[in-house]
Amino acid sequence: MNKKWRSLVALLMVFGLIAAACGSDGADDTATGDDSGSESSDSGSSDEAVTIDYWLWDGNQQPFYQECADAFTAANPNITVEISQFGWGDYWDGLTAAFASNTAPDVFTDHLARYPEFVEAGVLVSLNDYVDSDGVDVSNYFPGLAELWTSPDGERYGLPKDWDTIAIVANDDKLADAGLSNADLAELTWNPQDGGTFGEMVQKLTVDANGNTGDSPDFDPSAMDIEAGAVYGFGLEGNFGAFGQTTFSAFAASNGWTAVDGVWADEANYADPALAETVQWFADWIAAGYITPIADVQSLGGTTIFQQGNAALMTNGSWMISTLSGDATEVPVSYAPTPIGPAGDRASMFNGLADSITTSSENPDQAWEWVKYMASPACQEVVGGGAVVFPAIPSATKVAQDAHSTNGVDVSAFTTHVDNETTFLFPITDSASQIEALVGPAMEQVLRGEGTAADLLGGVAEEVNGILGS
């Protein structure tokens, strides 16, 4: 009897210990976090060596940020920066897991589509005090970029590092085959009724497997077989999603559509006919054989289809310039500005990245030093020199433009939007992932011809507003 009770007590103690171990794990972590946090604020000026973990997703930029990190460590011998790079998908999955387990990097490259949800969860450090005490002048950046990273209650959660816009990418060989050149793309117009001169261009560049072009009476949409060598006039970069940064957004905006009324808005405009018309135009032209079917884009990848020469034109972002122009083995490309739409002007989404500090950072002061350095001309000019992205500071963007022209690449199609103020802001909402989950499949259904844009987008519009309003 006694023995039995003893075993039972022993057993309970084992479980108790395990439970205690599990339970106190988190508590210990936070305790250590707090301790070293306060320690580090004391030791900010002391000689204690710390390592700052920094995450980014763009492998093309890693060497230049490594260069920045080396220069930064040379100037601040006590702070070492360890850079980790992950592919886009793994990056966000990994970051989510890291936040959940309180092991997030000190500093990470943040995206406008994601940061509001991080802010809501309270995992980002507000930079207001740092910016004020160090006197960082946020008007040094391109107008609007710094404000994107400020929440409605005035807290700043990132310092801008770069910006991007959208342009048409053209396969020069396919242009030449049709007797055209890049100059013919400079002043295209587009409308959702007949596609405008942009539509004519797309038809002209479409070639079916029998060699008939899209504007010929013999054109056979059923012979648009990628394997058999058919060329689509226009290729989709990827899934439309809710915001269509590289796909429909430039067209919809030139048709007068705005996704949300201002940043952090609690209403979106998915029931707007200006959007439905635009998406329907894409669906109709996919059905007609001029634009790549969404199923092929999903299985092969939009950029791959373009680089294999199966699409003559596509829209893509400025961060892809070095990938598209850089590799001599791929198709020769040139860039043209997005077409002028019914609203009277071109349009491009203006997106910007920033560096944010996480609340799981044990050394926020040193993390701030690194963020400040990355947002300074010294580092941004290094990154600009890499000709990968356009840095947030105008002088550094000039460096990037010069680097591109040294490489023989004309990037004015991307910069024209900033010069002529034809950009619209990335729609910042606090529920981007939920909106994406609702609108993304609806967009896909339209593109697959399983319903009309007006019905399907109208169908989710109310639900989207319900999420935003809550």
Add this chain to the structure above:
Amino acid sequence: MTAISNRPAVGGSKLNLYGGWKVAFWFLLPALIGFVVFYLVPSIRGIYLSFTDTNLLSGRGEVIGTENYSELLQDDLFWNAIKVTAWYVLINIVSQTIIAVLIAVMMDRLTKSAFIRGVVLLPWLIPNVVVALLFVWLLDPNLGYVADVFGWFGIDSDFFTSTTAVIPTIAGVNTWRHMGYTALLIFAGLQTIPGSLYEAAALDGATEMQMLTRITIPLLRPVLALVLVVTVIGSFQVFDTVQVATGGFGGRPGGPVNASRVIYIYIYEKAFVQSQLGYASAMSVMLLVVLMGITYFQLKILRAGESDLSS
């Protein structure tokens, strides 16, 4: 515990019963610890979380009662996920069980070779993700070998890329992967059927088909019940094949559209993409309840506890 030891011992002395319990305890302890730490505690925590609005990123949340559940019942995507999962389980279990029984009977009746019996298990030895990637490539409408073969006969093939074909395709892939393992379980059950029954049947002039339907299947019932319970639960939990095969290179997991958004994909999306841990937990609890119900009825209907052999 006191009650047990005070009860008059049946079929042995009190000391023996007690001694047996003690030995068994130490053998069960490692499994018990694993069960408590990795199943019981997380399950209870999951049930608790399902009544909160916990955010994955912040780890904070407040108890909101049954709000998650009432929201769940009005969530079209949840019902879509249930429908898609049920469709998947139906195709997967029916095809997998029929093929597995046939393979097991063939292993039993046609060959004694351990090598051939081993070969049947091979697909099960390949990791799920590898299988999914393999079939993504094989079945790709543009690059895949299967698409090429279909093309020779002038048939346009869509597998993972069509809203109607994607679930049957995934079910087929998993049937291929699991049929060998299921066959092995059934094969073990076949070994318990006395050979004398077949000899007697053969003497009476029964055909192979008659022996299958009159002897094998009825006597296999308890084993089949167990196999069905295990495979149905496993089938409801399909995740990796969908995640890998429909995510593809430019797709979205659960696509095309929402055609393969099975319940586990939706739970994952809610918890780890949208950070709504509480809501995702509520869905997991619903799945738990559904699985418990299905298992109970399976065991009940198939009378898993009794065998026809003795009667």
